[in-house]
Amino acid sequence: MRLDSPVPVRRLRVGFMRLDILAVFTSALLGGVALAAAVEPLRVEQRAKMFEPSTLSLTRGAVVRINNDDPFIHHIYVDSPAFKFDSGDHRPGRIVEIRFEEPGDYVVQCAIHLKMRLHVSVR
Numbered sequence: 001m002r003l004d005s006p007v008p009v010r011r012l013r014v015g016f017m018r019l020d021i022l023a024v025f026t027s028a029l030l031g032g033v034a035l036a037a038a039v040e041p042l043r044v045e046q047r048a049k050m051f052e053p054s055t056l057s058l059t060r061g062a063v064v065r066i067n068n069d070d071p072f073i074h075h076i077y078v079d080s081p082a083f084k085f086d087s088g089d090h091r092p093g094r095i096v097e098i099r100f101e102e103p104g105d106y107v108v109q110c111a112i113h114l115k116m117r118l119h120v121s122v123r
């Protein structure tokens, strides 16, 4: 056995045990990748009084990052029993972030432009 080995005990194990250890490390690594993907904000643009895209499917805890690409003010809100959000004035060029913690179906709306709708499904 080499003295500089970081895992001297594991080197003594029989073959199937080493496979077990490899499986645990691999699943932990894949889990980390999935988590990183889940927390990456999803980008939405407000353009010509519309949300682009206008529908999103998220996992719980995901963040939606909404950019106002219009030359005028929007005012984003969510009003559901499970979750409420109010951005106040959302000025041109500014970003508003909304984190969706609870599973459910939500509609993000604009208090100024009543036809604007962003449908968000959280699972």
Ligand SMILES: [Cu+2]
Pocket: 049, 073, 074, 075, 110, 111, 112, 113, 116
């Ligand atoms: Cu608006």
